[in-house]
Amino acid sequence: MKTILKSVFFLFLSLFIFQSCEDNDDKPVDNLEIQNFIWKGMNQYYLWQSDVPNLADDKFKNQSELNAFLQGYSTPESLFEALRVDKSIDRFSWIVDDYVALEQSFQGTTKNDGVDFGLSYKPGSTTEIFGYVRYIIPGSDASTKAIKRGDYFTGVNGTQLTANNYQALLLNAESYTLNLADYNGTTIVSNGKTVALTKTTLNENPIFINKVIETGGKKIGYLMYNSFIADYDSKLNEAFGSLKSQGITDLILDLRYNGGGSVQTATRLASMITGQFNGKVFANLKWNQKLSLNNEDYLFPNKIGSTDINSLNLNKVYVITTKSTASASELIINGLKPYIDVVQIGDVTYGKSVASITLYDSESYTKQNVNPRHRYAMQLIVAQTVNSLGFGDYKDGLVPAIEEKETISTFGVLGDFTTIIKDNEEILVSYEPLLRKAIEKITGKELKTSAKGIPSTKGKIFEYFKDSKSIKGFRNDMYLETIPEGLLKSL
Numbered sequence: 001m002k003t004i005l006k007s008v009f010f011l012f013l014s015l016f017i018f019q020s021c022e023d024n025d026d027k028p029v030d031n032l033e034i035q036n037f038i039w040k041g042m043n044q045y046y047l048w049q050s051d052v053p054n055l056a057d058d059k060f061k062n063q064s065e066l067n068a069f070l071q072g073y074s075t076p077e078s079l080f081e082a083l084r085v086d087k088s089i090d091r092f093s094w095i096v097d098d099y100v101a102l103e104q105s106f107q108g109t110t111k112n113d114g115v116d117f118g119l120s121y122k123p124g125s126t127t128e129i130f131g132y133v134r135y136i137i138p139g140s141d142a143s144t145k146a147i148k149r150g151d152y153f154t155g156v157n158g159t160q161l162t163a164n165n166y167q168a169l170l171l172n173a174e175s176y177t178l179n180l181a182d183y184n185g186t187t188i189v190s191n192g193k194t195v196a197l198t199k200t201t202l203n204e205n206p207i208f209i210n211k212v213i214e215t216g217g218k219k220i221g222y223l224m225y226n227s228f229i230a231d232y233d234s235k236l237n238e239a240f241g242s243l244k245s246q247g248i249t250d251l252i253l254d255l256r257y258n259g260g261g262s263v264q265t266a267t268r269l270a271s272m273i274t275g276q277f278n279g280k281v282f283a284n285l286k287w288n289q290k291l292s293l294n295n296e297d298y299l300f301p302n303k304i305g306s307t308d309i310n311s312l313n314l315n316k317v318y319v320i321t322t323k324s325t326a327s328a329s330e331l332i333i334n335g336l337k338p339y340i341d342v343v344q345i346g347d348v349t350y351g352k353s354v355a356s357i358t359l360y361d362s363e364s365y366t367k368q369n370v371n372p373r374h375r376y377a378m379q380l381i382v383a384q385t386v387n388s389l390g391f392g393d394y395k396d397g398l399v400p401a402i403e404e405k406e407t408i409s410t411f412g413v414l415g416d417f418t419t420i421i422k423d424n425e426e427i428l429v430s431y432e433p434l435l436r437k438a439i440e441k442i443t444g445k446e447l448k449t450s451a452k453g454i455p456s457t458k459g460k461i462f463e464y465f466k467d468s469k470s471i472k473g474f475r476n477d478m479y480l481e482t483i484p485e486g487l488l489k490s491l
Contacts, residue, residue, distance in 0.1 A: 099377035114140020120462035155179035216443030228261025259469035260327025275311020326350035327478030
């Protein structure tokens with residue numbers, strides 16, 4: 001009987017302890033706990049920490065004083081915004097309340113309907129905007145619907161898009177209907193057509209086009225690359241292996257819709273283009289004043305893990321850019337310029353030379369032993385990037401050597417450069433304008449076009465507003481994989 005009672009007692013005690021632990025993990029976290037993480041993480045790593053008085057190391061004498069300050073903010077988000085420098089300086093730091101979606105996005109996985117789009121103001125309006133399709137992601141819901149590159153849309157579920165509602169209409173819903181439109185030569189008008197779209201979990205391969213174009217006695221590699229995603233680095237290396245095996249003489253790197261991504265991937269891509277600068281400085285990373293001893297060089301590598309990088313050993317590369325070309329894409333251009341001739345074709349780039357990292361609520365600010373009671377994380381700007389010559393000041397964007405703005409009415413088909421031989425002369429039958437410009441620069445020859453089926457090179461230029469990558473912060477970011485560890489904290 002005593003044995004039975006003892007067993008029952010220990011069983012009850014175990015269940016009580018287990019339930020207590022479980023209740024502790026499930027206990028709603030209060031804002032003070034989250035806000036303590038925000039302040040201490042920004043105090044330690046924020047690039048502009050020394051410029052924010054409320055982040056100064058000596059601002060608070062003890063934890064009690066800090067707590068009193070933190071309690072003055074009703075939400076973690078309001079505290080985060082209050083601790084940032086002016087948005088004209090820091091346009092890129094942000095906070096999330098669920099880091100799972102953030103992590104998936106950095107691996108190329110998103111809830112996505114497959115429409116990559118740009119946004120512009122309607123002619124004559126300062127509030128109403130319209131969208132236009134830049135490309136459709138293969139394997140997406142949109143790839144099965146009647147929507148394509150160059151299509152316009154003005155509304156969602158019958159509501160006109162504006163500068164105030166576009167995020168709510170385009171980002172928040174799992175499914176919606178786009179109201180399609182046309183450009184009538186003066187403005188964008190509804191055409192009565194609609195397309196219903198549903199977001200699914202989608203893995204987007206950033207290597208959108210990889211091909212060889214033979215023209216003018218040249219074998220030209222053309223790579224359209226839409227995001228720097230480390231999980232696809234092996235695939236990127238294979239793509240360069242294919243170009244190398246085909247004996248290309250020149251390379252066009254199309255980054256027009258590439259909003260950035262992994263610094264490590266950018267460094268590897270630089271070596272795929274070159275290969276003759278192994279071990280030299282591609283870029284330097286500069287942390288805030290507190291962490292300046294951790295400034296580090298990113299060197300041209302010759303391997304991805306144990307695999308050799310497929311290097312082209314080029315001395316010149318042609319890069320297509322637009323206003324959407326940002327962060328790690330700009331890093332490629334800036335990092336290569338001290339070593340080879342980088343011929344930039346297109347429009348001025350976005351202007352982002354700073355890098356971020358994901359900070360979690362843990363002792364090390366990494367995912368290790370992360371606080372299980374919430375999923376807040378900060379994607380915080382922590383470092384400035386400069387090239388081997390010390391240059392990194394291009395907040396207004398990198399200016400192309402050959403300016404050619406992309407226009408919706410003359411989009412053409414991405415990757416298209418089709419010619420025929422007529423009377424012993426190569427003649428263009430169809431083409432995409434920016435690609436044509438790059439090829440003619442390489443060959444030194446302007447090709448004649450057939451009279452039929454050729455888009456004009458001129459079209460209406462609409463002022464750039466946003467695009468689908470920039471309004472989803474994680475798709476327009478330059479991020480680091482590791483942060484300095486074991487550093488002293490102010491409190």
